[in-house]
Amino acid sequence: MKKILFIFLGTLALFGCSNNEDEYVKIPTSITLTNPSNFPKIAYDLSKNPLTEEGIALGKELFYEGKLSSSNIVSCGFCHVQASAFTHHGHTVSHGVDSSVGFRNAQPIQNLAYFNEFNWDGSAIHLDLHPIIPITSDFEMGETIPSVLAKLSADVKYTQLFEEAFGDQEINSERMLKALSQFMITMISASSKYDKVVRNEENTAFTESETAGLKTFENKCASCHSGALFTDKSYRNNGIPFNSKFPQEEGRKRVSGFADDFYKFKVPSLRNVEISFPYMHDGRFRTLEAVLDFYTDGMTENGGIVDASLRKIDGSLGIDLSAEEKTNLIAFLKTLTDNTFLNDKRFAEF
Template structure:
């Protein structure tokens, strides 16, 4: 594993200012730079990954910041009912997705419009949510916190609750080096927890890094099909090119979700959604932005026979005969699924650093 250029700079600061074995790091906040005496966590970029897009230098993960972020992630106080936490819809055993419902359920059982996305490798993403409404990880939690059908709360009220709590003022001080419970610090702590969620130890990753693993014949055949027919969108180590595409889903008459157009206002973005990462795809069902497909078999059957036309349908799905889809035989579907299962990272799914208890 290679250390990012950001970590090199942070470790230099740490080595120059450490006292009694505790590292000091500088965190940039709304109140200006804060020097935090608090052991730094080892954020590394796997050898087969691109550079991180999140500014690790401005918000370096620390032991106390991570612990605070983890506590916040699993705390229902971030919702108006005191129950629906971030971890309510992002469950670790499912690679931080939610299986109970096809779309997320929020306070008072209200039904959301979209399927909870997995949380992994967020430090490498350019934008967040199915339509890219969030462009910065620190501000992404504002969307679920304030959504009426998710956590149905205001950021200011969350801060009031945390400031009045018996434990949080001390935890914020330990994490940031001075007194003060603020929205900026809350979001930075959540980011410190989430950027450490690096999933990079699947069988696929080990093979990519030249470690002592081999694919079965089925897995190798599946990879060849994947490279030929899927990898243009599900590209590279992240298993996504991070683009927005219309993949031929019929418009859901209940939600009438216009996708990326909701953010940009451009008709050309109608019904386009972010290409999801296929990492841990074996355990992140149901699939698609609205959870309409229950199994990987359903997904592949959709791509061969289920697409519908619309003005923004991605051109790669238009066949010469005027139909839509990807040509995959039944045998190839079996092989593809065998390959997709090599993307499961059990080390990440079972990593106790991220577990609630």
């Protein structure tokens, strides 16, 4: 199996002399991220934030740091748990500081290096900017960036880590966000059974049910969930009934302001979908069976423009799937589970 490898390009070197000629600062160790052969090109501009061993280490520390929230408890890792593909497992919608409840389901954190827009509505257009939204959200981390920086600056551990990552002890928002990005960029999920089959690795092959499920997927699902990332990155209205519990929800319209974008949401990647439940933007479905039942029998006119690809010839909504097709489709979707990624100690808190 061809694994994701971090190739160390640099070696520890010395630069800059302090007033004491016996004291030196180490240059951060540069690394390169090898792109899986079946994946598209990395979208993130690494030339503006080169990966280093120390930058990634700092980013990991920040990802699991409660000081990024007003409670000093809720970290990024609080809502993004590795065992469930970095989703908020067990919660329909995310819970934050002071037991506050949001109105959207936490999305998985995986393969973010291949995207330019983030969140269900695309409200973040750069990975470096993405953490600002949960950090400052009243119902997520409820903090301000200046307050976070003050707390980090008062912690000797972080003055040392920032110095190791960036060459001096200055702690600012740009460095904090770039370190978080460096860590998240390395979180690539590309070692599922599906990947091994398409790359002809380890004599791996699909079962009869998985093969049948792949055929159904290609015929009835791949127009939206396309490519190696299993998403075309578009925003679509899939006919999900409007949720009156969250009247403020407008989907993509909340960002674009266009009426036609009402209740459009980003087509999610299906990688690790077996364990990233609950599903949909509001987490209303707990099983893959329930999701497929929705697409055959539950779609409705919801006040927006339902995607044309989900309309039948007679104009009605839905995808025709037999019980056997559903069973085989779920069997195929389970081949997208990447246990190597889910258990990778590089991403674990401890």
